[in-house]
Amino acid sequence: MLYTVGEMAKKLNVAPSTLRYYDKEGLLPFIERSDGGMRMFKDEDLELLLIIDCLKKTGMSIKDIKTFMDWAQQGDDTINLRLQMFQEQRKLVEAQISQLQDTLDILKYKCWYYETAKAVGTTSIPRAMKTEDLPEDVRPYKEKYDKMRKHAK
Amino acid sequence: MLYTVGEMAKKLNVAPSTLRYYDKEGLLPFIERSDGGMRMFKDEDLELLLIIDCLKKTGMSIKDIKTFMDWAQQGDDTINLRLQMFQEQRKLVEAQISQLQDTLDILKYKCWYYETAKAVGTTSIPRAMKTEDLPEDVRPYKEKYDKMRKHAK
DNA sequence: ATACAAGTTAAAGTTAGCTTTAAGTCAATA
DNA sequence: TATTGACTTAAAGCTAACTTTAACTTGTAT
Structure with missing residues (x-):
C-alpha cells in the first residue's frame, strides 16, 4: 500500500508541508518517488515517522533527528551509536x-x-x-x- | 536592600538583557527606578521573578505571564482569576x-x-x-x- | 480530452523569546 | 575630576521549526 504526502500527513495528524519540510531537511531518506516525482510513502515508513515524532516529543532538534535517521539508514554498523543516542535521550x-x-x-x-x-x-x-x-x-x-x-x- | 538589573540577573541565573526584555513586555510592573532612570529591584521582587520562572517552566507564554503579573499587581480583587490560572496550569x-x-x-x-x-x-x-x-x-x-x-x- | 484537486519546488514569511548593537548616561572608585 | 564598568533605549538580528506563496506539474475522475 502506498500513500501520498497528504494521506500520510493525515495519518500522523500533521500538515503535509511539515512532512515536505522534514524531507527537505533530510529526515526522510527512505521515501521513494513516483515516475512523476511524487513522494510515495510505504506502510513500513510509518514506523520511522513515528520514531521522528517520539524524538521530537523529547525535545530533540531536527538536526539531531536527521543524524539518527542517517544512522538507521546505514544499517547494523551504527547500532551502538543509535543505542547511545536513545540512552542519552532517555536520561534527558x-x-x-x-x-x-x-x-x-x-x-x-x-x-x-x-x-x-x-x-x-x-x-x-x-x-x-x-x-x-x-x-x-x-x-x-x-x-x-x-x-x-x-x-x- | 536594592539590586541593579545585573545583580538580580545573577541571582536568577539569567542574562540582564532577559530581565530588560521582560520589563519591556510588561512582566515587571513592580520594579522602581532610581532618579537616574536605573531599575531598582527590591528583595521582595525576587518572589515574583521566581514565579515568572516557574510559569515559564510550565510553557506559559510571555503574554499570559504578563496577564498574571497584572492581576497580581491589582490586588485581592483578582484572587479568583489567579486561582483559575494556576489550576489550569497545573492540569497542563x-x-x-x-x-x-x-x-x-x-x-x-x-x-x-x-x-x-x-x-x-x-x-x-x-x-x-x-x-x-x-x-x-x-x-x-x-x-x-x-x-x-x-x-x- | 479536460478539468481539477492535490502534488511539486524554491523562496519568502511567521512566531517566540531572546540577544546584540549602537549611541549615549549613570555612578562608584582612584 | 576623570575614568570606567554597568546601566539606559530603540532597533535590528538570530534561531528553530514550520507555514505560506507562487508558479508549475501530476494523476484521477468524468
Missing part, C-alpha cells in the same frame, strides 16, 4: 520529568495559596502562614517553594 | 508529565531493542521478537509502542 526525558514534577509541586502550593486566599478574601492570610500551620498535604509543596527562594538568595 | 503540567512518561516508555523499549541488537550484531533479532517472548520488564513498553503504531494506522 527523565530529567525533564523530574523538573516538571518540581514545578508541579510549586503549582500545587500556589493552588492551595489562592484557594485559601479566595476563602478569606485576601492573599495576606495564606502568605503569612508558617509552614507548620499548613495542612499536612501542602506542607511539602511549601517546603519546595521555600527551597527555591532560598536557592536564589 | 500534569498532562505534560503524562505525555513525557509515555514517550519515556517508548525510549525504554528502544533502549532494550538496541541493547539486544548490539549483543547479537543485528536489529533483525529484536525486531522479529514477539511481545510474549520479551523479558517481562520490557513487555509493557513494547505494548505501548504497538499501541502507538496501531493508533496511526
Whole structure:
C-alpha cells in the first residue's frame, strides 16, 4: 500500500508541508518517488515517522533527528551509536520529568495559596502562614517553594 | 536592600538583557527606578521573578505571564482569576508529565531493542521478537509502542 | 480530452523569546 | 575630576521549526 504526502500527513495528524519540510531537511531518506516525482510513502515508513515524532516529543532538534535517521539508514554498523543516542535521550526525558514534577509541586502550593486566599478574601492570610500551620498535604509543596527562594538568595 | 538589573540577573541565573526584555513586555510592573532612570529591584521582587520562572517552566507564554503579573499587581480583587490560572496550569503540567512518561516508555523499549541488537550484531533479532517472548520488564513498553503504531494506522 | 484537486519546488514569511548593537548616561572608585 | 564598568533605549538580528506563496506539474475522475 502506498500513500501520498497528504494521506500520510493525515495519518500522523500533521500538515503535509511539515512532512515536505522534514524531507527537505533530510529526515526522510527512505521515501521513494513516483515516475512523476511524487513522494510515495510505504506502510513500513510509518514506523520511522513515528520514531521522528517520539524524538521530537523529547525535545530533540531536527538536526539531531536527521543524524539518527542517517544512522538507521546505514544499517547494523551504527547500532551502538543509535543505542547511545536513545540512552542519552532517555536520561534527558527523565530529567525533564523530574523538573516538571518540581514545578508541579510549586503549582500545587500556589493552588492551595489562592484557594485559601479566595476563602478569606485576601492573599495576606495564606502568605503569612508558617509552614507548620499548613495542612499536612501542602506542607511539602511549601517546603519546595521555600527551597527555591532560598536557592536564589 | 536594592539590586541593579545585573545583580538580580545573577541571582536568577539569567542574562540582564532577559530581565530588560521582560520589563519591556510588561512582566515587571513592580520594579522602581532610581532618579537616574536605573531599575531598582527590591528583595521582595525576587518572589515574583521566581514565579515568572516557574510559569515559564510550565510553557506559559510571555503574554499570559504578563496577564498574571497584572492581576497580581491589582490586588485581592483578582484572587479568583489567579486561582483559575494556576489550576489550569497545573492540569497542563500534569498532562505534560503524562505525555513525557509515555514517550519515556517508548525510549525504554528502544533502549532494550538496541541493547539486544548490539549483543547479537543485528536489529533483525529484536525486531522479529514477539511481545510474549520479551523479558517481562520490557513487555509493557513494547505494548505501548504497538499501541502507538496501531493508533496511526 | 479536460478539468481539477492535490502534488511539486524554491523562496519568502511567521512566531517566540531572546540577544546584540549602537549611541549615549549613570555612578562608584582612584 | 576623570575614568570606567554597568546601566539606559530603540532597533535590528538570530534561531528553530514550520507555514505560506507562487508558479508549475501530476494523476484521477468524468
